[in-house]
Amino acid sequence: MRVLFTMNPAPGHLFSMVPLAWALHLRGDQVLVAVPQPLHQQVRRAGLTAAVVGGETSFFELWPTGLELGGNEELDLDVFVAIAERTRDDVDALVRAWRPDLVVTEPVEYCGPLAATRAGIPWVLQHWGLPVPEPLHRCALARVEPRLSRLYGGIAVDPPALTVDTCPPSLGAVAGGTPMRYVPYNAACTVPDWLLEPPQRPRVCVSMGTVPIPEGVDGLTAAVHGLSDLDVEVVVSGAGVHGVTGLPGNARRIGWIPHNQVLPSCALFVHHGGSGSSMAALTIGRPQLLMPQMCDQFAIAERLTEAGAARCVPFRERSAAAVRIEAAKLLSDDGYRARAAALAAEIAAMPSPASVADRLAALVTA
Numbered sequence: 001m002r003v004l005f006t007m008n009p010a011p012g013h014l015f016s017m018v019p020l021a022w023a024l025h026l027r028g029d030q031v032l033v034a035v036p037q038p039l040h041q042q043v044r045r046a047g048l049t050a051a052v053v054g055g056e057t058s059f060f061e062l063w064p065t066g067l068e069l070g071g072n073e074e075l076d077l078d079v080f081v082a083i084a085e086r087t088r089d090d091v092d093a094l095v096r097a098w099r100p101d102l103v104v105t106e107p108v109e110y111c112g113p114l115a116a117t118r119a120g121i122p123w124v125l126q127h128w129g130l131p132v133p134e135p136l137h138r139c140a141l142a143r144v145e146p147r148l149s150r151l152y153g154g155i156a157v158d159p160p161a162l163t164v165d166t167c168p169p170s171l172g173a174v175a176g177g178t179p180m181r182y183v184p185y186n187a188a189c190t191v192p193d194w195l196l197e198p199p200q201r202p203r204v205c206v207s208m209g210t211v212p213i214p215e216g217v218d219g220l221t222a223a224v225h226g227l228s229d230l231d232v233e234v235v236v237s238g239a240g241v242h243g244v245t246g247l248p249g250n251a252r253r254i255g256w257i258p259h260n261q262v263l264p265s266c267a268l269f270v271h272h273g274g275s276g277s278s279m280a281a282l283t284i285g286r287p288q289l290l291m292p293q294m295c296d297q298f299a300i301a302e303r304l305t306e307a308g309a310a311r312c313v314p315f316r317e318r319s320a321a322a323v324r325i326e327a328a329k330l331l332s333d334d335g336y337r338a339r340a341a342a343l344a345a346e347i348a349a350m351p352s353p354a355s356v357a358d359r360l361a362a363l364v365t366a
Contacts, residue, residue: 001024001027001029001030001102001361002030002032002101003030003360004034004095004103004112005033005034005048005103005112006053006091006103006105006112006115007105007109008035008059008080008083009035009039009054010039010210012128012210012274013109014033014035014039014042015185015276016106016129016182016276016279018046019183020164020180020353022047022048023354023356023357024357025047027354027361029357031048032050032051032098032100033050033051034050034051034087035051035052036052036053036055036083036086037055038057040052045187051094051098053091053111054086055086055090057083057086057087062082062083062086063079074140074295075132075137075139075140075296076143076295077108077141080109080110081144081147081151083109084109084151085147087111091114091115095116102122102123102360102363103115103121103124105123105124105126106126107125110148113157113158114151114152114155114157116158117155117157117158118155122158122161122162122363123160123161124160124163124360125162125163125164127164127177128166128276129182130167130172130275130279130300130303130304132296133172133299136296136299161363162178162359162360164356165177166180166181168282168343168347168350169346170346171307171343178351180352180355181347181352182282182283182347182350183283183353184259184276184279184284185258186258186259186280188258189256189261191261192257195257199233199265201231201233202231202232202266202268203232203265203267204230204232204235204266204268204270204327205235205263205266205271206224206237206270207236207237207238207259207277208220208239208272208293209239209271209272209274209276209277210238210274217243217244218318220241220244221243222318222323225246225248225320226319226320226321226323227251227323228250228251228320229324230327230328232268232327232331233250233251234248234250234251234252235252235254235257236253236254237257238256241254241255260280263286264284266286267286267287267331267337268288268289268327268330269286269287270288271288271289272291272293272294272297273290273301275296275300278300281340282343283344285344285345287309287310287311287330287340288304288309288310288311288340289310289326290310290311291313291315292312292314307339308335308339309336309343310330310336311329312326
């Protein structure tokens, strides 16, 4: 079976889909990942084969002029439609030339479903982890409907043959979705010696994800300085780490270490509320202090806070003092860790990517 993955040029979108792509590869299927040039190296580092579509198209190049990224709670799909307008013809040509049996895509990638419909082959939608609340998604889609109509050129795109849902059921699984266990993937590293030693005091990981925006550096700075007065060891990772000045004595920059390697040794994860970071902490059962800064991160923060596995510092209230107060509450209350552990057990009981890969194969042979 030939399976084509299509996705936007953002590492977080790729990372969530790598385990299913691996599972298909290990079944013996041929897997090809169609992405713009800025993401193709990340695809290759994941051990997958890339095909470039849309040339040098990038997220930041096409972000709407005048629309702030940091602090923007609105789900704005214009940038994703703009990416699709750049990649559509290349994806169509790739489907005609490579002739996949199945297309797998993500919630805001619009060319894969269109190309699959034109070719008469099934396509599968894979959610990242914690899906965007449906009312929010419907409103966002309504705002870009004219552009999507022009993109589709009058073609009625087929619905997905199957929807893969990695959200634990108690956090709001997708209706009618096929559950799949979330397996963290955040690229690879060489494990440093210090990570193999048990921490001498509670370890706290701080990250603002993979999107390098100024507000991310501001968040990192507030977090590390807020944690400086607590009896903890702080490790700072992800985008923006080198922009943090005056690093306190209890903190260190660690560069890029995958979450599934560093979080097991941590008592708390302070981060931006991205779906991948949130799901990585959930799979390991760690409490989270969320500092959402853009798009769906605000909805994710609300959902995890309501579940009792996290606390939140609102974007407009970011400060070292706010981080110190909320982190202290999370570290001193075992209830947060117990609720996070219950969610981890829920995720562990979900079907593996290998079993879902078999389900996908059945779509083609049916």
